[in-house]
Amino acid sequence: MNDQACEKSVNRRWQLSLSTMLLLVTLFAVGAGFVKARHDRNELQRLLATLRPMTRELSVDNPTQIAVVRRVPTLSNELIFDAYIPKPLVPTQVHRLCLVLEEIVDSGPFDVLFPQPTGSFDLQPGIHSIELRSTEADKNDVNSEHRFVVLVDGETVIKAKRPAVWQASNGWTSYGTISQSQAFDAKEAVQLLRRRNNEPNKNFSLSAPAKKPTNGVLLWIDSGD
Amino acid sequence: MAVLKLEQQRLEQLVGQLKIDNPDKMQLKMVQRPSRDHIVWRIYLPGNQNWRLAENSVGGSSGWSSLGKSRATEGLLRFRIDRDDGKSKIHLIRNNVSSTTSLQPELADFLEAHWDELDVKIAGVDAQITESVNAIIPLIEIRLPAALKSLADKELSNLGLQTSATIFQVILGSEKAFEDREKLEQAKQNGGSP
Numbered sequence: 001m002n003d004q005a006c007e008k009s010v011n012r013r014w015q016l017s018l019s020t021m022l023l024l025v026t027l028f029a030v031g032a033g034f035v036k037a038r039h040d041r042n043e044l045q046r047l048l049a050t051l052r053p054m055t056r057e058l059s060v061d062n063p064t065q066i067a068v069v070r071r072v073p074t075l076s077n078e079l080i081f082d083a084y085i086p087k088p089l090v091p092t093q094v095h096r097l098c099l100v101l102e103e104i105v106d107s108g109p110f111d112v113l114f115p116q117p118t119g120s121f122d123l124q125p126g127i128h129s130i131e132l133r134s135t136e137a138d139k140n141d142v143n144s145e146h147r148f149v150v151l152v153d154g155e156t157v158i159k160a161k162r163p164a165v166w167q168a169s170n171g172w173t174s175y176g177t178i179s180q181s182q183a184f185d186a187k188e189a190v191q192l193l194r195r196r197n198n199e200p201n202k203n204f205s206l207s208a209p210a211k212k213p214t215n216g217v218l219l220w221i222d223s224g225d
Numbered sequence: 226m227a228v229l230k231l232e233q234q235r236l237e238q239l240v241g242q243l244k245i246d247n248p249d250k251m252q253l254k255m256v257q258r259p260s261r262d263h264i265v266w267r268i269y270l271p272g273n274q275n276w277r278l279a280e281n282s283v284g285g286s287s288g289w290s291s292l293g294k295s296r297a298t299e300g301l302l303r304f305r306i307d308r309d310d311g312k313s314k315i316h317l318i319r320n321n322v323s324s325t326t327s328l329q330p331e332l333a334d335f336l337e338a339h340w341d342e343l344d345v346k347i348a349g350v351d352a353q354i355t356e357s358v359n360a361i362i363p364l365i366e367i368r369l370p371a372a373l374k375s376l377a378d379k380e381l382s383n384l385g386l387q388t389s390a391t392i393f394q395v396i397l398g399s400e401k402a403f404e405d406r407e408k409l410e411q412a413k414q415n416g417g418s419p
Contacts, residue, residue: 041226041229051240054236054239054267054300054301055239055240072301073323074318075305076323076325
C-alpha cells in the first residue's frame, strides 16, 4: 500500500494539466519570437549601418545644429558637401563659408587654425550644396595658374587663383573628411577641408611639414560669433 | 521594424543589393551604370587580407593602389573615364581611396570612337560574383575584336596591338594573389616551373 502511494506521488510530480502546458508553450513561443525579433532587428540595423556610408545622405536630427556630409565623389577630385545651416542663435549671427589658401597649420589655437579668410560668403539658413572646384597649374608652364572656385547651390560665390609656384611639389596631405552626416554646435567652426601642400622632407619623400604653416586649401563654415 | 525595413529598401534602391553568402570570399555585383564608361560595383572584401586594385592599359600606364584592410569591408567601387579639357582620365574610387590615371590621347580617342564595337566585359552585370581570396577578378576588360584590328593598326600604330589583345583592364585581388601571379609570370619568363 505504501509502495503504491509512493509510486503515485512520483508520477504526479511530472504531470501537467492541459492549461499549464498551453501556458508554457505560449510562453516559449513568445520568448522565441522575442529573441528572433531582436536578432532580426539587430541584423537590419547592422545592414543599415553598412548601407548609410555608401549613400552619404544629409541627416538633420536637430534643427538648431549645423549638419554636414561630404557627398560620395564620382570623380577623384570632386568635393561636394551638403550642409544644413540653422537659424541664427542671435540676430547678429551669420554663418559664413570661408576659404584660405595660405598659412595653413595642422594644429594650434583657434585663430591660427582658422585665420582671416581669403574669401567668404554668407550662408542663409537652410540646406545648401557646397562645392570646391580646383584646377592645378600646368607643370610645364611657369605662367599657368592654380584656380579655385567655390560654388553654393551651383552658383560661384568665391574665386581665387595662385601662380604655379604656390604649389612647389606634387601632392598634399588632407586632414579628415566628413564622410558620414555629422551634427555640429551652431557656434562651432565646421571644417570642411584642410589640405596642406607637401614639401620634400629629410627622408627624400614628400609630406606636409608639421608645426609649420604651408600653402593649401582650408574651407570651413564660420559661426560668425 | 517596419520603418527600418522601409529604410533598407530605400537605401538598396540607391546602392543595390549584395548577399554575403560566404564571408570568407570576395563578392561583388555591378549596381549602377550611369553611362557606358561610368560603372559602380558593390563589393565585399573578406578580412585578414590586403587588397589591390590594379589597372593596365596597352602601351601606356599601369599601376595599382592598395586598399589595405585587415577587417572585412563592404562598399562601392566606382570606375569612370572623364574627358575634360581634351584629356581623358580614369578615376577609380573606393570609399575614401581614389586614384587618377591619364589615358594616352590616341587610346582615349579610340575608346571614345569605338566603345560599342570593342569587346567590353564587365564583372557582375547579370549576377553576383563570388570568388576565393586567391582569385584575381577582372572588373572591366576591353579587348580588340578582329573586326577592328586593321583600324587599330592605323589609329594606334605605335601600340602594335594584336587581335584579342587586352587594351585596358581593371583587376581586383588580394595582395597574395597578385604576388603569386607575379611569381608565376616570373617563372614563365625564366623558362622554369613556378
